[in-house]
Amino acid sequence: EELPILFAWQQQLGSRVAFTFVSMDDDERQLREFLEKQPATGLRQSQWLPDGAVRQAWLEALGLRSEPQLPLQVLLDPKGMIRCQIEGAVEAKDLETLAAIVTPAKK
Numbered sequence: 139e140e141l142p143i144l145f146a147w148q149q150q151l152g153s154r155v156a157f158t159f160v161s162m163d164d165d166e167r168q169l170r171e172f173l174e175k176q177p178a179t180g181l182r183q184s185q186w187l188p189d190g191a192v193r194q195a196w197l198e199a200l201g202l203r204s205e206p207q208l209p210l211q212v213l214l215d216p217k218g219m220i221r222c223q224i225e226g227a228v229e230a231k232d233l234e235t236l237a238a239i240v241t242p243a244k245k
Contacts, residue, residue, distance in 0.1 A: 140228055143229070144228070159183070162187050209226065209227060211223070
């Protein structure tokens with residue numbers, strides 16, 4: 139449900155954002171099946187984050203708790219610092235907030 143919103147944001151914000159999708163499905167086959175069912179304009183690829191030490195290390199590196207509510211959106215700046223984190227679904231109305239975060243302040 140969120141993918142069309144995220145793809146629309148990518149088009150509207152252009153080079154100011156780049157989305158990377160990470161799956162925390164229990165089994166990588168779930169991710170492959172999901173990707174195979176996507177329409178031509180849908181998600182083409184996603185990284186799979188297996189349960190266990192790899193997932194735990196990734197979440198800790200981002201300063202996130204070990205069992206975040208899914209879906210989870212994390213906005214990183216070019217230096218890898220978290221600028222915004224949303225646990226749960228994003229909504230179309232969140233575009234204004236995202237745009238404000240990624241648009242450089244005028245001097």
